[in-house]
Amino acid sequence: MQAEEQEKLSIEEKSKLFIQLLEARKKHFAAMRAQEMKNKPPTKAQKRNTMSTYLKNMAGYNHNQLKNKSFDDIQKLFDKAMKRVNTFVDMDTELMEGSKVRAEGSEITF
Known part of the structure; x- marks a missing residue:
């Protein structure tokens, strides 16, 4: 003013x-x-807690299996589980690729 x-x-x-x-x-x-x-950024304990929760809910581990493991061991298990999720190929995709290969192999050339 x-x-x-x-x-x-x-x-x-x-x-x-x-x-x-x-x-x-x-x-x-x-x-x-x-x-x-x-x-x-999350602390190491927060990361461990998040990874453990994911492993319990998605990878089928229970609390006793993860309780005595170090942060590095849990991270290796988590990375393994995430790799499996990230490399997932849908069954429909496999069927489509298989049908393409069969269609290419069965083409008749004149």
Whole structure:
């Protein structure tokens, strides 16, 4: 605001504007702190917990099997399970490729 406009405002209006400014700054910095927390990489314990949960739910391991394993052992098991998921080929895809090969092999040339 310009100096003239500031002189026209009463003390109550100035205090309301000041309180609004403080609240806006508080919200801004709270959002910045939350954003910083979200952007932190997970800790080793958090990674281990996530991998163990995945292995229990998707790979069929139970708690006793994973309890005494080190982080590296769990990571190897997790990588193995993820590799199996990532290299999955749908059965329909295999059938289509097989039929293409058979069709190419059975073509008659004149």
